[in-house]
Amino acid sequence: MASVEVSLKEMMAGVEGALGAAVVDYTSGMALGTLGGGKGLDLTIAAAGNTDVIRAEVRTMEHLGLKGAIEDILITLEKQYHLIRPVTGLNGNGLFLYLVLDKARSNLAMARHQLKKVEEHLEV
Structure with a gap:
């Protein structure tokens, strides 16, 4: 099992061209940890904004009666x-x-493959 810090490092190091990574609690919109980012890429703001994306997709799936879990959103x-x-x-x-x-x-x-691998080992 991997901590948030280790998971962030695996996300960044495991993918060529990674610019930033975060582990986010979408019930609150708060990032539990971030790595990378920089000028023009504030990961804490992006984490909060993408919380709305997750919530909207979950609501839409409920309204449509779709079963199953979201694998990823691009x-x-x-x-x-x-x-x-x-x-x-x-x-x-x-x-x-x-x-x-x-x-x-x-x-x-x-x-996508790397994120799935990181997800399987993440422990919070």
Whole structure:
């Protein structure tokens, strides 16, 4: 099992082109930890904003009567990918992983694979 700090390092080191990572509590919108980011990428603001994205998707699924869990949500910008992955299991209730990637340098499939691996080992 991995701590939040170790999980953040695995998210950043495990994906080429990673710009920033966060572990977020979507019940409060607070980041439990962040790594990377910088000028033009405030991960605490992004974490709070993406909390609304998760909540909206959950509500939409409920209204549509869709069963199953969200695997991930992808937001594609001109130069970046923003990948959101809810954490499943007993330790992850209400948490999500958030990874920002440089679109030109990253492999989206590998990033999704890495987030799944990190999610499986995260312990809060």
